[in-house]
Amino acid sequence: MRLTVRGLSLVILTALVGLFVGVLPANAHSRLLSITPKDGASVPASPTEVVLTFNEDVNPEFVTVRVTDGEGTVVAGQDAAAQGAVVTAPVTEPISAGTYKVTYRVVSADSHPISGSATFTVEGDAQASPTAAPSATPSTSAASPSASASTPASPSPSQTNVAGDADTAASGGPPTFVWFVLGAGVLAALGGATIAMLRSRNSA
The missing domain is CATH 1.20.58 (Methane Monooxygenase Hydroxylase; Chain G, domain 1)
Known part of the structure; x- marks a missing residue:
């Protein structure tokens, strides 16, 4: 017994x-926590950068990010660089209205490859910015200093809160x-x- x-x-x-x-x-596998602009988001004007945040540090020698338009032309991403767990791809030339695809492939510090894609849509003029509309009216030119001072936070709709996205990613299941x-x-x-x-x- x-x-x-x-x-x-x-x-x-x-x-x-x-x-x-x-x-x-x-x-233990590495994964993407958030991307700015968010996947499927519509932004009022051309973003100045695309930011990807991972749950682990990324090897800066193995970073590939491409932002392509509807015809597959690369419009940004060639200068993408990693700093810790954050990869930033500058959008040096403003992009026009339309839908864009972000394709990424990186290698984490533990040699685990991570790849995927996301899309976002630019609704406004490439040269426009969220602060440009108030200054275009002559009658409000005197108030423009206060308007410009109060509007730096306006690009926030096109940006992802990293902490919020991390919580969202974690809430996908038990x-x-x-x-x-x-x-x-x-x-x-x-x-x-x-x-x-x-x-x-x-x-x-």
Whole structure:
């Protein structure tokens, strides 16, 4: 009886270790946390840069970002650079109204490649900016200093809050440890039921 219980305990312990080892690598992989402009977002004017934030540092020697228009022409991304976990691709020349695709491929510090794509739409004139509309009216020229001082935050609709996106990415499903605890609970319950059955048979 003792040997049977010990053997069953060993099986349960092995299963728990296998579950933990299987979950850990999946949770350790690098991934994109946020992108600015957001995937599918519509921005009022040409962005000045495209920013990608990952959950781990990126190898600066392996960074590829391309921003292409509807015809597949590259309009930005050639100067993309990584600093820590953030990759920035400057948009040096304002882009006109239209839909654009951002394609990226980087390698994280743990040598894990990460690739994907996103799209955004520019609604306004390439040369326009969110602060240009108030200054275009002569009657409001006197108020333009105060307007320009109060409008630097206006590009925010085209930008992604990194912390907010990180929370959103994390809220896509239950944390990994929840599945681990549930799996451990199920295995423990099965083990207890089996031990009880063996004891019942032995006493009979």
